[in-house]
Amino acid sequence: MVGLGPGDDALIPPLAREALAASELVVGLEQYVERIRHLLRSGTRLSVPPLGSEVERAKEALAEARSGGSVALVSSGDAGVYAMASPALELAGEDVDVVIVPGITAAQAAASLLGSPLGHDHCSISLSDLLTPWVVIRERVRAAAEADFVLSLYNPRSKGRDWQLGKAREILLDHRSPDTPVGVVRDAYRAGQRVALTDLGSLRPEDVDMLTVVIVGSSQTEVRAGRMVTPRGYGV
């Protein structure tokens, strides 16, 4: 299980490269497999099932492993964070030898372009209610807002899910100042990268899509010299 990081080869560590080069089969979405095709040895087989087929991808990779083959199941970001490791490990038994190669997640990639918003306690929440009831997500946003976490919002908005980010913003504004810094990063470390700094009062959900990560500061987060900074301490 190999996480490819945000999108730039320069953020793929050697451990991931070794795992890819050692694989006889690579399974993953087409855009990820295309990105790392040049890191594979010649003769490596590729399997690119369609979007949304997580269980099928996991099953195909596990079948190859069970038959004695060496297979890389690839994800963007970190394989263990909202990615392929969980569906695969739900299906894997003790008969399959699994190595998980960690990678740079979307929140870290976005954070590094904004400054250091994740310098103190923080949480990651997916706003997608496809597999998780909205009431669970809503209560997580509320809890994180009340307890003054920095929030990284994954899957903040898509064509079919256009109201969740607005709702999350409302909940956050019940507990946090409209001046709270918010970072909006699209396509981090890829062509067309966009990095914007705004605040909770000015955040416009319609500027956000499914390729974007939104990072909402805590009460301590500041903008210094155009960078979003969450101090490590409370100055006590």
Added chain:
Amino acid sequence: MVGLGPGDDALIPPLAREALAASELVVGLEQYVERIRHLLRSGTRLSVPPLGSEVERAKEALAEARSGGSVALVSSGDAGVYAMASPALELAGEDVDVVIVPGITAAQAAASLLGSPLGHDHCSISLSDLLTPWVVIRERVRAAAEADFVLSLYNPRSKGRDWQLGKAREILLDHRSPDTPVGVVRDAYRAGQRVALTDLGSLRPEDVDMLTVVIVGSSQTEVRAGRMVTPRGYGV
């Protein structure tokens, strides 16, 4: 600002290597600077101020940058997560050109060795009350427990701070079953690495020290074939 990841060269991405190789001065704790000395070009100056001197390290690096030099300020893990980026950016002005190179954090490194505990919504909390009042930390643990986040606990215990992890466990047990899976990882990807899987009822704080990360599962986290797995969905 360069994050070196958990400890193994194989998890340092090319972008970090390029930044290190381009530096005229490297500033960081001795154990980190020693680890990456072979990645530096000859003639690179080294500065290894003592532990606890975050502000001094940041100031030294910024002074070099302001004088026109190229300097790497190194941290373990991700430079932006409980590391050197925040103290440095609090002091940097617009006159300093800063690049933050993200790295694999301790929580991700630990997670990858345990399975996929961070497969769904999760938070990171430092249990160190040196710079943050305990009441803030306690309320974050409580909020995360109530809202069913997976928790990564950084700085869980040290010689001088020996009761916070026990308190956090008590708060978690108010909201979560004693059967909840807990992963305890020490020295991830380093010599002497230790990976243990236990549960909230059996977790013994005295087995944990400051080189350890503790990952507490959500209500959905399971152990499958010896691996800690948080499913991506709620099965709805």
